[in-house]
Amino acid sequence: xxxxxxxxxxxxxxxxxxxxxxxxxxxxxxxxxxxxxxxxxxxxxxxxxxxxxxxxxxxxxxxxxxxxxxxxxxxxxxxxxxxxxxxxxxxxxxxxxxxxxxxxxxxxxxxxxxxxxx
Amino acid sequence: xxxxxxxxxxxxxxxxxxxxxxxxxxxxxxxxxxxxxxxxxxxxxxxxxxxxxxxxxxxxxxxxxxxxxxxxxxxxxxxxxxxxxxxxxxxxxxxxxxxxxxxxxxxxxx
Numbered sequence: 569x570x571x572x573x574x575x576x577x578x579x580x581x582x583x584x585x586x587x588x589x590x591x592x593x594x595x596x597x598x599x600x601x602x603x604x605x606x607x608x609x610x611x612x613x614x615x616x617x618x619x620x621x622x623x624x625x626x627x628x629x630x631x632x633x634x635x636x637x638x639x640x641x642x643x644x645x646x647x648x649x650x651x652x653x654x655x656x657x658x659x660x661x662x663x664x665x666x667x668x669x670x671x672x673x674x675x676x677x678x679x680x681x682x683x684x685x686x
Numbered sequence: 687x688x689x690x691x692x693x694x695x696x697x698x699x700x701x702x703x704x705x706x707x708x709x710x711x712x713x714x715x716x717x718x719x720x721x722x723x724x725x726x727x728x729x730x731x732x733x734x735x736x737x738x739x740x741x742x743x744x745x746x747x748x749x750x751x752x753x754x755x756x757x758x759x760x761x762x763x764x765x766x767x768x769x770x771x772x773x774x775x776x777x778x779x780x781x782x783x784x785x786x787x788x789x790x791x792x793x794x795x796x
Binding site: 605624626629668 | 687689718720721722724726731732734737738743773775777778779782783784785786787788789790
């Protein structure tokens with residue numbers, strides 16, 4: 569059975585850094601398209617980043633240069649390193665598995681709340 | 687990477703049919719048949735309802751259907767039921783190899 573469990577969220581001051589983790593089970597992260605999607609409180613979904621099975625990475629313009637997606641195959645875990653955090657980065661961050669690499673999100677984690685505030 | 691445009695809200699009575707539109711550009715919706723639709727209920731994670739414009743994942747009711755014309759995709763729901771009340775989001779693959787979501791549509795079943 570597939571499970572995705574995020575961790576690492578919390579309260580951080582503007583300009584700070586945080587690393588989110590997404591532990592996967594039931595499949596291997598390095599064989600799939602793994603994404604981060606966020607949702608600000610009471611707002612809609614916003615795609616953040618993807619890492620392909622081959623290792624290529626892509627980012628939304630809103631986080632490019634500040635966020636880095638990566639994975640540890642030995643731990644079967646996906647990461648999102650978030651630097652230079654802004655108030656507008658406040659959101660629930662979900663990791664999601666994309667079966668086809670085209671927006672077929674078949675599994676989602678429960679989400680990790682990141683609050684950027686002074 | 688501007689968000690796709692969806693109506694903020696739609697409504698319908700039980701048994702009726704509704705349609706939700708999702709408008710993008712030739713660099714996303716119009717350029718690829720990679721439009722997906724998600725249903726999200728309060729406090730829950732999104733659920734995939736339609737992928738690649740018009741395909742339903744296993745287990746999704748055939749009351750849900752998708753289509754596309756030019757830069758606009760549409761989700762149709764027939765035979766509205768109270769359980770259909772939720773937020774609906776479209777997404778599209780883009781020419782930058784990224785994904786983009788719509789702003790979301792709140793469906794109210796009257």
